[in-house]
Amino acid sequence: MLKGINQWGFPEGTSMEDIFHHAEVAGYDAVELNLNPAGGIGLTMESTTREAQAILALASRHGIKLRSLSTSLLWRTPLSSADPDVRALGAAVVTKQIELASLLGMDTILVVPGAVNADNSYDECYTRSQEEIKKLLPLAQQHGVYIGIENVWNKFLLSPLEMNRYIDEMDSKMAGVYFDVGNILLYGFPEQWIRILGSRIRKIHVKDFNTQVGNGAGFVPLLSGNVNWVQVHQALQEIGYTDTLTAELSPYAANPFQMVYDTSHQLDIIIGRSSISAN
Template sequence: MKKGLSDANFIPNWDTVKFLKATKEAGFEGVELNFREQGGELTHETSIVEAKRLARLVESHDLEIASLSTGLFNFYPLSSGDARLRKNGEDIGFRMIELAEAMGVDVIQVVPGVAAVDISYDAAYELAVESLSRLGDVASEAGVTIGIENVCNKFLPSPREYTGFLNEINHSSVQAYFDNGNALATGYPEHFIKLLGDRIVAMHVKDYREHMGEFVSILEGDTNWPAMMKALKDIPYEGYLIATPHYPFLHSHDSHIERYSRDLTAVLNLSTPVSEGKS
């Protein structure tokens, strides 16, 4: 498994070059870049030339682009009963696929849906399946894989629902983008991992304190890290663990990045068997 860091909550409040330099120096192997409505390097207005230039910039820092991500699907749900919102969501997905293809990125993250009071769960579920099937066809042509992420929005909260949703879409270009912290808010990460298996194409990593109901940094919550890492190793999962800071940092960005790298290294060491004769 490899260490990655999301630029969420670093960009656009911090310079991209500084972010990449600090990420590499801290020992990360890849970065996740976020698509935004405004600010940052990737938006609807970003040209293909600009996207390719950004990919070269990342490569020049000896880093990979682990994935493209966005928080916009929470505002433009693929499950919305409002056709305009749903179309906006699909357009975001199509644009991310286009950018990923141009940048040589294998995976994009998509939030599959959001449960809402103004539409029944069944209807929202079916709309999300339809939208993701369309996106999957375009992703397949582009050589990109969509990873749908489990998010705390009352949609696909259990391992069975998550895997069942993927089964219903039944598309080779629509797989799982697993988030362990979100999983712990509704269940147990290791249960999700065992059911999802080799469908997991990327992972967001954070932690969650159950008694307080809040997300925290890696190793600061109630995740059973040894059990989770064993479940990943059993697949075996060899992709990125992408640290996702859950709030913006105003100062000392470098020190936060270094801490995330150390904590991810500690987590990865849990999946490495101790040699005989060593404690």
Template sequence: MPLNISRRDFLSATLTTAAAAASGAFVPSQIRAGEFTGKIRKAVKYHMIQAPELSVREKFQMLKDLGYDGVEIRTVDKANENRDEVLAARDEVGLPIHGVVNSSNPDIRTAVDLSKQYGGTSVLVVAGRVNKGRQYDENYREWFARLKEAAPYAEDQGIRLLVENVWNGFLLSPMEMATFIDEIDSPAVGVYFDCGNVVRFGWPEHWIRILGSRIVKLDIKEYSRDLQKNAGLWKGFDVEIGDGDVDYPAVREALKEIGFSGWATAEVKGGGRERLEEIARRMDEALSL
């Protein structure tokens, strides 16, 4: 993305960046000129780094060199077996671990502890699964109770429990998801909104406006209705960020309307340096970073 800024604007941006750094505020890893620069922080999931020849520190350094502002790690990732190495990589490189992904693991407290240890701010939660053998209302009651019970502990630790909209047959509309979050009635519980997951049956910008400030973090990927129709349901995800049916200009407008700022994490097919560089470029374009 070209940087068409004047010398005065550049000096102003430089002074602002220096002041922010001195105050400990977030500073983008690169000087950019997008609408959401400094408002949205760009990350990837740790397991997307497919470079087995690199150490944990080298992986963190590569992400920082490519312009990522942070990383998110799953509770099941093997890297957690040596947390000291992960923490050292974080500190030496200066790349934050903004949260952990716990999916539908019912052990939420352990995930909260891990996120806290890594300096994260959230645990991504998948609220169960509804299928032929699993009643909808049963799943609702169980995960409502589970999140309600874990919320005070998470709040005490400064960690948000963020429910993601996924293909689990549950919380199938933004209004229901909003009600579910509101009825738990805890400042620790919010939404981890996935832009690509709703395209199969809806429009991300509609969900964003309805969920509003409940949205704390974003997952970024794509979905193609054409591939869904002609190649199969799950094939709809086989499209690059910006090339599918997520209307990212409309998404940006909705995010602007709700005043969103925070982490946006790619959740797509990973790879080595070249692949991660491409993902970073596509995120910059889609989110105007």
């Protein structure tokens, strides 16, 4: 498996040069970039082909692979919105993700399909988001880019069986799962989800979580929470997953870049590269 880290793991405002430099020195194989709002560092909705290619060239100079593209923009323009204009904005975000991923040689984009709330019921979220994603699958097929649906705290797709159904109903090999190990601990066991989702999993996010805290403050450095990493690693081996484990954590408050280096060592243990084995 490959070691990756998300762009959000670096202090806000960190240049692409510094991101790839620190990733290289820390021993990562890949960096996951984000599609950011206008004016953000790296890829945005306004990024041109030339700008994207320059980022790819910079990553290549540092020996860093670009395997996937995430975004936070869909929280503002959910594909499950009752407003068709908002859904159209969300579809534009996913379209840009697909196009940029294709340019950069990435094979997967991360998509949060929507959120259940007082104004958007569970069944409406299911139907609307699925319909919007189905419209985007031909473009994904054309570009050879998987749409990876992530499990997040959106009160939606709360069972691996339902996640399987949601994906399978789209009837496209380009629809898959971007599975987040840490997010699932609030209501499930990651090793069970991995085995049930199986080959639908296209990419993996890793973070750890302290269930005794039970809220956003419960996310902790890898190996220090309640994830059973031995079981997670075993489950990934059982389903034949050999792609990227991408750490999605926040920088430390003090010496923020240190998180990048510490997490690299922790991933070595999880993957089994370190002499201090998780097995």
